[in-house]
Amino acid sequence: MLLSACVPPPPVSPTAPRSQAPVPAPRPSPSAPAAPPASDWRDVPITPGDWSYAANAGGSIASFGGVFTLRCAPQAGTITLTRAATPRTAPTTITVTTSDGSRGFTGRSTSAGIEIALPAREKVLDSMAFSRGRFAIASPGETTLYIPSWTEVTRVIEDCR
Secondary structure (H helix, E strand, O other): OHHHHHOOOOOOOOOOOOOOOOOOOOOOOOOOOOOOOOOOHHHOOOOOOOEEEEEEOOEEEEEEOOOEEEEEEOOOOEEEEEEOOOOOOOOEEEEEEEOOEEEEEEEEEEOOEEEEEEEOOOHHHHHHHHOOOEEEEEOOOOOOEEEEOOHHHHHHHHHOO
16 A cells, blocks of 8 residues: 555646637527508598698698698688609599598699699598598609698688588
8 A cells, every 4th residue: 555655647648739619609689570561541540740721812732741732712611632752744544542442533734743723522531521530642753641630630721612
């Protein structure tokens, strides 16, 4: 036993350095899923803007966000709808969509956009006034407008009747 104490301990064999496992690349955090396109025009966000109303001796006008107006011409018994649009040389259509349905009209290009003049008793005007919260104004090549059906619409219509 004493002899074993005089023997130096066996040399420690160097161990091969441990290979480290590769650090996994950080996973990208999931981005918020894109909102699915609205399947119904009534679910699309309202076009930004507010209604304004003005009356004068020549009639009344309601304007929404500088992109849409209703103008009463009481002498002519008409209400003109005008939507801002790029200038055109040919007539184009304006489609008015309400909770009652859709109706297309042939419009003419003016410096203000595309306009249609309707008889003051045209049924689509009532549909716009009483549409459930909003109506839509569409024209080929233009962004569809989703406009709230506020009291200004009704005021202009009533001014012309």
